[in-house]
Amino acid sequence: MVYITRKERFNAAHKLYRAEWSEQKNLEIFGKCSNPNWHGHNYELFVTVKGEPAADTGFVIDLKFLSQLIKEKVIDKLDHKNINMDVDFMKDKMASTEVLAVAIWEQIAGPIQSQGCALHSVKLFETENNFVEYFG
Numbered sequence: 001m002v003y004i005t006r007k008e009r010f011n012a013a014h015k016l017y018r019a020e021w022s023e024q025k026n027l028e029i030f031g032k033c034s035n036p037n038w039h040g041h042n043y044e045l046f047v048t049v050k051g052e053p054a055a056d057t058g059f060v061i062d063l064k065f066l067s068q069l070i071k072e073k074v075i076d077k078l079d080h081k082n083i084n085m086d087v088d089f090m091k092d093k094m095a096s097t098e099v100l101a102v103a104i105w106e107q108i109a110g111p112i113q114s115q116g117c118a119l120h121s122v123k124l125f126e127t128e129n130n131f132v133e134y135f136g
């Protein structure tokens with residue numbers, strides 16, 4: 001089994017809050033990410049696909065296909081957007097890195113499967129020091 005990873009970047013705004021909680025409680029639980037007037041992160045996304053290299057091409061997956069898929073289904077929807085308000089696949093969800101990583105997986109797993117390989121992991125960095133990994 002060979003693992004291949006495509007790295008992408010996007011910038012997006014969000015806030016973490018629950019409307020039914022007070023501003024004080026939101027601040028206690030979510031810290032700076034609860035700022036009522038939003039804030040942004042420079043996200044880094046690593047999409048890892050696993051499979052056997054094809055006999056004819058030597059590829060696990062055509063990276064042109066993979067980069068185009070991630071661009072259409074993920075980056076174009078998130079880059080320079082407000083995750084809470086603008087992103088169809090994040091509607092009514094918490095805009096946390098954990099929830100976002102799972103939602104990104106759901107956007108791309110099916111089309112990757114159709115290429116005869118499998119999505120192995122989605123790794124999403126919110127900051128240099130904080131990242132999430134999801135394995136389905």
Ligand code: NI
Nearest residue numbers: 014032033041
């Ligand atoms: Ni934040």
